[in-house]
Amino acid sequence: MMNTKVVGYIVIAVGIAVFAILAASQGLAVTLGAFFTIGIFSFLYKDNPYYKFSEAAFVGISAGYWFVSLFWQNMYSKLFVGVGAAYHTTFVQGGGWDDRWMMLIGGLLGVLMLMRLFPKAGWISRWPLAVVVGATAGLYFINYFVSNGILQLGASAGPLQRYDAAGNLDLWATISQAILVIGTLSGLIYFYFSKEHKGAFGGVAKIGIWTLMLTFGASFGYTVMSRLSLLIGRMDYLMSDWLQLIN
Amino acid sequence: MMKKALSISLFLLVFPVCGAASPAWAQDAPVDSTTVVVAETPPQLEAPAPVVSVEAQDTPDDAGKSITISWELSADDVAGRRNVTKYIILRSTSPDGPFDTVGSATAGMTTLTDGQVDNGVNYYYKVAALAGKFTPAGEKLFAGVASPLSGAAKASGQWFHIIRTARILPWVLVIGISILWFINVAKKGKDLYVRPIAGLAEVEQAVGRATEMGRKLVYIPGTQDMDNVQTLAGVTILGRIAKLAAEYDAQLDVPVSRSLVMITSREVVKEAYLNVGRPDAFNEDIVRYLTDDQFGYAAALDGLFVREKPATIFYMGAFYAESLIMAETGNAIGAIQIAGTANASQLPFFVAACDYTLIGEELFAASAYLSKEPKLLGSVKGQDVAKVLILIAAVAGLLLGTFKIADISGWFQV
Numbered sequence: 001m002m003n004t005k006v007v008g009y010i011v012i013a014v015g016i017a018v019f020a021i022l023a024a025s026q027g028l029a030v031t032l033g034a035f036f037t038i039g040i041f042s043f044l045y046k047d048n049p050y051y052k053f054s055e056a057a058f059v060g061i062s063a064g065y066w067f068v069s070l071f072w073q074n075m076y077s078k079l080f081v082g083v084g085a086a087y088h089t090t091f092v093q094g095g096g097w098d099d100r101w102m103m104l105i106g107g108l109l110g111v112l113m114l115m116r117l118f119p120k121a122g123w124i125s126r127w128p129l130a131v132v133v134g135a136t137a138g139l140y141f142i143n144y145f146v147s148n149g150i151l152q153l154g155a156s157a158g159p160l161q162r163y164d165a166a167g168n169l170d171l172w173a174t175i176s177q178a179i180l181v182i183g184t185l186s187g188l189i190y191f192y193f194s195k196e197h198k199g200a201f202g203g204v205a206k207i208g209i210w211t212l213m214l215t216f217g218a219s220f221g222y223t224v225m226s227r228l229s230l231l232i233g234r235m236d237y238l239m240s241d242w243l244q245l246i247n
Numbered sequence: 248m249m250k251k252a253l254s255i256s257l258f259l260l261v262f263p264v265c266g267a268a269s270p271a272w273a274q275d276a277p278v279d280s281t282t283v284v285v286a287e288t289p290p291q292l293e294a295p296a297p298v299v300s301v302e303a304q305d306t307p308d309d310a311g312k313s314i315t316i317s318w319e320l321s322a323d324d325v326a327g328r329r330n331v332t333k334y335i336i337l338r339s340t341s342p343d344g345p346f347d348t349v350g351s352a353t354a355g356m357t358t359l360t361d362g363q364v365d366n367g368v369n370y371y372y373k374v375a376a377l378a379g380k381f382t383p384a385g386e387k388l389f390a391g392v393a394s395p396l397s398g399a400a401k402a403s404g405q406w407f408h409i410i411r412t413a414r415i416l417p418w419v420l421v422i423g424i425s426i427l428w429f430i431n432v433a434k435k436g437k438d439l440y441v442r443p444i445a446g447l448a449e450v451e452q453a454v455g456r457a458t459e460m461g462r463k464l465v466y467i468p469g470t471q472d473m474d475n476v477q478t479l480a481g482v483t484i485l486g487r488i489a490k491l492a493a494e495y496d497a498q499l500d501v502p503v504s505r506s507l508v509m510i511t512s513r514e515v516v517k518e519a520y521l522n523v524g525r526p527d528a529f530n531e532d533i534v535r536y537l538t539d540d541q542f543g544y545a546a547a548l549d550g551l552f553v554r555e556k557p558a559t560i561f562y563m564g565a566f567y568a569e570s571l572i573m574a575e576t577g578n579a580i581g582a583i584q585i586a587g588t589a590n591a592s593q594l595p596f597f598v599a600a601c602d603y604t605l606i607g608e609e610l611f612a613a614s615a616y617l618s619k620e621p622k623l624l625g626s627v628k629g630q631d632v633a634k635v636l637i638l639i640a641a642v643a644g645l646l647l648g649t650f651k652i653a654d655i656s657g658w659f660q661v
Contacts, residue, residue, distance in 0.1 A: 055550045059537055059540075135474075137476065144476065151661070161649065195442065212606060223595065
């Protein structure tokens with residue numbers, strides 16, 4: 001009876017040989033992509049060393065990739081190039097103020113954030129955090145209020161009856177508008193937190209949650225379809241790009 | 248034949264295009280009113296009457312980098328004479344050209360916004376009304392004449408959107424005053440009622456379960472950065488969960504996908520442990536960074552779930568396609584899962600795979616409900632005032648519009 005360890009070594013050796021052959025015939029990058037794709041898919045069976053390796057490689061490589069990507073997108077493109085261009089516009093060309101000088105504020109906040117590295121000045125790093133959190137809350141307040149509040153109000157606060165281009169009552173559009181209004185108003189009541197959902201108020205809130213659940217059901221089906229398209233994309237990669245079984 | 252066509256069509260533009268799916272034709276062919284291009288494939292097209300007036304101006308109430316072009320319809324684009332297929336918009340930084348096509352508008356349209364401009368640069372525009380036709384061979388021909396030149400237009404940004412400000416400011420003032428008033432009431436010690444929210448009532452039990460089982464309590468504050476308001480809500484709720492974890496001596500684990508979220512979460516968790524008198528139990532590694540990559544993060548969490556089998560998992564914040572991957576794995580290992588997000592497309596997955604789900608605004612109310620802090624409670628009550636006002640305005644608008652008294656829906660177009 002063969003030792004389990006020996007079997008393991010044989011499996012690894014065969015795997016490396018197959019990988020080498022495929023890499024030579026299909027290309028190293030494509031074969032590596034397929035190797036990790038299958039590794040991640042192996043989780044469907046159960047957690048295993050192949051998945052662990054793929055996961056660790058995925059996490060490590062992606063973290064490194066994002067670091068480099070963010071450096072070039074922000075530090076280089078916006079701070080170095082942006083401020084350099086602003087300097088050129090203002091001082092070399094004599095063109096006055098350049099909006100790209102504002103990038104220096106971001107750079108300064110970044111430097112303050114790095115104060116965390118110095119224990120005695122670590123408290124300064126809370127300032128950029130406060131700026132980010134405060135600015136986010138302020139900016140998004142208006143955006144959310146407009147998109148989730150005012151515009152929905154505008155869509156509901158109009159006549160129920162809808163007409164077609166010829167001026168005749170459009171029954172389906174009217175029914176659609178009625179559903180929209182009922183769904184919006186009952187949903188709004190569901191999200192009212194100052195009163196318990198009891199009695200007539202609770203009944204309307206229940207219509208609201210039913211509306212939401214129906215929406216979620218439709219959204220679920222729609223999103224599952226898009227997830228399937230992702231799966232098809234991966235299968236296409238394995239079958240076409242890697243094994244070239246499909247042209 | 249060719250010479251004759253050239254002489255007749257002095258101001259004629261004809262764009263032969265192989266198939267409608269080749270929009271590059273417009274960009275490949277700089278055009279102005281003196282350019283003449285004639286299709287070699289018959290039949291020839293008669294150009295529609297040209298646009299006679301074009302105006303270009305900085306788009307008002309915007310952040311800049313945008314110019315709005317408006318024109319009068321061609322005389323051939325009116326009732327009874329629908330000979331125009333579309334208009335193309337030509338742009339140059341010099342009145343003498345060359346002009347590039349920067350957009351197109353269907354017949355009947357009289358404005359177009361050019362969002363591909365730089366601030367502070369003078370741009371000149373022309374608009375060409377085109378007639379189009381398919382040849383028997385399937386080629387599409389366009390013929391048209393460019394309009395006279397517009398005046399110079401320069402894009403710039405504005406600090407205030409005047410109409411939007413006028414329509415939103417009253418709401419903001421009413422909501423702001425309501426919030427401040429309720430905060431003041433709460434500070435005076437008056438009990439402000441917030442209705443029970445199903446998932447939140449179970450939070451304490453879920454944390455206690457992790458302690459009893461001696462397993463981890465995993466908290467995921469979404470996959471977006473600190474510039475997402477849901478992440479803010481997630482990190483705020485984390486403060487309350489961390490307090491409970493410190494009190495119950497549960498093993499809290501907060502794997503995050505953004506560096507800024509990591510730093511903020513560390514501060515929040517540290518403060519929570521200090522507040523309950525357990526600074527000794529705080530360890531910076533409670534909050535740890537994995538990767539920014541959406542699916543790399545999901546893969547790492549899946550591995551963590553199946554290997555460490557946490558007793559309780561919280562998902563609070565903004566999520567995208569990774570939501571089901573994580574929630575389904577958490578469900579498979581038998582963890583109690585409480586989720587909350589305002590991303591409508593991900594809510595169905597959390598509803599299906601988690602024990603409790605905070606829907607939309609419940610996520611934002613959760614921190615107030617859990618902490619009972621006056622500032623947070625006051626903001627929830629103030630928002631409820633806004634909801635009542637919106638409800639009243641919607642019902643009033645509905646009744647006024649339906650009974651044809653007045654249509655006020657336009658008041659809310661911002």
